[in-house]
Amino acid sequence: MSTQLSEAPARPAAPVRPGRSATTTGTAALFRFALRRDRIRLPVWIAAGTALMAMFTVTRHTRADEEAGRTELLRSARVGRHAPMLAAVLLAGLACAALAVAVGIGATATGLPATGSFVLGASFGACGLVFTGITAVAAQVTGHTRSVYGLVGGLFAVFFVLRAVGDIEGNWVVWTSPIGWAQASHPFSDDAVLPLLLCLVAAVVLVLGGFALLDRRDLGAGLTQPRPGRATATPWLRSPLALAVRLQRGAFLAWALGLALLGVVYGALADSVETLIAGNEEALAVFGDPDVDDLVDAYLSTTFSITALLAAAYAVSSVLRARTEESEQRAEPVLATATSRSAWLGSHVAVALVGSALAMTASGVTTGVVRVLQTGEAAAFGRMVGAAVAYVPAVWVVAGLAVALFGLLPRLAAALAWTAVGLFLVITMFAESFDWPGWVSDLSPVSWVPLMPLEPFTAGPVLVLTAIAGALLAAGSAGFRRRDLATG
Amino acid sequence: MTAISVSGLVKTFGATRALDGLDLEVATGEVHGFLGPNGSGKSTTIRVLLGLLRPDAGRVRLLEGDPWRDAVALHRRLAYVPGDVTLWPNISGGESIDLLGHLRGGLDARRRAELLDRFDLDPRKKARTYSKGNRQKVALVAALASDAELLVLDEPTSGLDPLMEAVFQECIREVRAEGRTVLLSSHILAEAEALCDRVSIIRHGRTVQSGSLDELRHLTRTAITAETARPATGLESLAGVHDLRHEDGRVRFDVDTDALDGALRHLTGFGVVSLTSAPPTLEELFLRHYGDELAENGAAAREPVRS
Incomplete structure (x- = not known):
């Protein structure tokens, strides 16, 4: 990655024009700086978004409809065997094309070269097209919507890692990943169209393959027979905690893997931040000639606060699993056994607390490993893990909030908990940039945590956050013990 | 000896008065039919008995205990089959049976195997592939394979075919022969007639008739x-x-x-x-109590309980 970034032509420093409002001075320079700094990360996010869009669009109109029995009804009418999937693929393809054009127009409008802008847009669209094709195949392979998401999501993670590895090493590995092909177009520098054509060809081949598989299977079935489950439960599956672990382990593994991958990416980018800033007079001037190491630490502490919010989002989704169990009437048979309400809720909450702490630690570990490889300093590992783990009490406060809402305001729990996560995310990302008053930023528990590794560790906020989390958990549990169970 | 004793039970959900002074007496060792059309408050009563809902007023005793306060201790002694059985889609029927059994406090492996056989249930299938009837069988096997002294069954046969209905009736007779108590909520009158020692008919959250079938027949x-x-x-x-x-x-x-x-x-x-x-059928007893409602709704007399 560093090789690519050093290719960027150095821009002359912006002349200081007197008479402009002082509060916005440097915005243009910072914007260009941010764009250049994110020239890898931003496209990765958009590519991920496009791939997800393709996956959800195709699955929703193929396997999901088939599983729900709607396709059967449609196919009994004058509708051909290939029609539902063709319609879904066309829709997803159209969405990818629209996105490509929109990005092209948008980027051109910000003053970037038109050719590069449209190549950039096309690279996103191409990535979406490949995943349209991958989903078209995956939707034939397995009979269940959730498995399709798992298959495509897993492939995305694999391709993502292959691209990252290839990028860091600068070798052929990047060509094993369609995400790598899309990015090999190098918008604004090479503007290569050939890799994008490769994506298009792959998408067409995959979709045709999907149709071929569709011809070889029955309606409602996958290519493989669903594996039968166990006739008897394993000896460990006999407590509410075991049930909660069993129900939530898939989601936990996905989130933990996601945050670990994010740790790799953030760690890898730390190196380019260093290279970029050290060699860039303009950027150094903007930051007031700081110590480059401090800047890297500032960057890392910011990334950890964002990771912490993602871990909090996982914790909230995990706590709300209890609500789903309740409202879908699956809590009722369990609570009609000799399982107390505290034990049942405590099991799901334990998974949320331990799971989010492990996921947060995983991101610290991967960032730490990458930093050790980059800098050769073994101490970097401990600093990164420490910085990540310091956020755990803040994550638990958000989880505790979800538990309290579940116990006291069950109907509104999901809406309010997600609103809180969104609010905390906005605060973390924008409070400093827009200079919001201190009390706004204090609303988010994540802001209370010392900005490690830039700042030293302080025990005070961590203890206070832990106490708040404990109080919220107690309130939620007490509320749940006193209220009616939701009935269908 | 009474297994269940409820008097003046009131439960409201917002403006809806689901239970409006309900009374219910179930003697130890009897099969008690709990009859009423959909929405009359059967499931709500059962959920109060299980301590899942908190009563607003009235006195509720279950196995000499308070169902809300002593929920965990009481649940060791009872087994429950919900009216609408929802299971975890990714967990097999056999695993669900074992899990629910162990959470209740134990399960007779020999009886479990025998019941799976009698109900013709494949325990290896994932719950998402089960039909409504098969999900109900999972809950029935879990409940019947336990040694619970009280079975609380909420419309347990609504998804079973006639063959399985017969197996179910056989199982309940065995349970009664062992001296266990059954509260059987139903709107299938033939089933209640075949199985129940006594019945309580409820309507709009209130008990309108209670007694043995013989006693009730005298009234008609x-x-x-x-x-x-x-x-x-x-x-x-x-x-x-x-x-x-x-x-x-x-x-x-x-x-x-x-x-x-x-x-x-x-x-x-x-x-x-x-x-x-x-002799008068339960159907006729039922019709007498719901007759005016049927007339209001213009429902066909042949489909009395679906109004």
Whole structure:
């Protein structure tokens, strides 16, 4: 990655024009700086978004409809065997094309070269097209919507890692990943169209393959027979905690893997931040000639606060699993056994607390490993893990909030908990940039945590956050013990 | 000895009064039918008995305990089959049976195997592939394989086919023979008639009738069809005779239980050639209590309980 970034032509420093409002001075320079700094990360996010869009669009109109029995009804009418999937693929393809054009127009409008802008847009669209094709195949392979998401999501993670590895090493590995092909177009520098054509060809081949598989299977079935489950439960599956672990382990593994991958990416980018800033007079001037190491630490502490919010989002989704169990009437048979309400809720909450702490630690570990490889300093590992783990009490406060809402305001729990996560995310990302008053930023528990590794560790906020989390958990549990169970 | 004792139970959901002073007495060792149409409050009552809902007023005792306060201790002694069985899509039927059994406090492995066989249930299938009837079988096997002294069954057969319904009835008779108590909520009257020692009929969250089937039959009418040598006349002037019809030398009528003797004496005066008498069915008991509702809704009498 560093090789690519050093290719960027150095821009002359912006002349200081007197008479402009002082509060916005440097915005243009910072914007260009941010764009250049994110020239890898931003496209990765958009590519991920496009791939997800393709996956959800195709699955929703193929396997999901088939599983729900709607396709059967449609196919009994004058509708051909290939029609539902063709319609879904066309829709997803159209969405990818629209996105490509929109990005092209948008980027051109910000003053970037038109050719590069449209190549950039096309690279996103191409990535979406490949995943349209991958989903078209995956939707034939397995009979269940959730498995399709798992298959495509897993492939995305694999391709993502292959691209990252290839990028860091600068070798052929990047060509094993369609995400790598899309990015090999190098918008604004090479503007290569050939890799994008490769994506298009792959998408067409995959979709045709999907149709071929569709011809070889029955309606409602996958290519493989669903594996039968166990006739008897394993000896460990006999407590509410075991049930909660069993129900939530898939989601936990996905989130933990996601945050670990994010740790790799953030760690890898730390190196380019260093290279970029050290060699860039303009950027150094903007930051007031700081110590480059401090800047890297500032960057890392910011990334950890964002990771912490993602871990909090996982914790909230995990706590709300209890609500789903309740409202879908699956809590009722369990609570009609000799399982107390505290034990049942405590099991799901334990998974949320331990799971989010492990996921947060995983991101610290991967960032730490990458930093050790980059800098050769073994101490970097401990600093990164420490910085990540310091956020755990803040994550638990958000989880505790979800538990309290579940116990006291069950109907509104999901809406309010997600609103809180969104609010905390906005605060973390924008409070400093827009200079919001201190009390706004204090609303988010994540802001209370010392900005490690830039700042030293302080025990005070961590203890206070832990106490708040404990109080919220107690309130939620007490509320749940006193209220009616939701009935269908 | 009473297994369940409820009096004046009130439960409201916002403006809806789901239970409005309900009474229920279930003696230890009996199979008690808990009858009422959909929405009459059967499931709500059961959820109060399980400590899942908190009563607003009234007295509720279950196995000599308070279902809300002593929920965990009481649940060791009872097994529950919900009306709408939802299972974890990714967990097999066999795993669900074991899990629920162990959470309750143990499960008889031999009986589990025997019940799987009798109910013809494949325990290896994931719950998402089970039909409603098969999900119900999972819950039934989990409950029946336990040694619970009280079974609480909320419309347990609504998804079963007639063959499985027969197996279910057989199982309940065995349970009764072991001296265990069953609270069987149902709107299938034939089932309650076949199984229950006593029934309670509820309507709009209130108990309207309670007692043994014999006691209840005394409160209603017997249907008589008779063929007589000479045309039977004068029946219409007898008290307690209803819906009198003459067809091809035969006479049909319904008669109140206390007027049965007089009506038969009157008939013999015309030379009885053949006589059939049908005791009142639960269906008729039910219809009497819901008759006005049916008239309001204009529902067909053939489908009394679906109104």
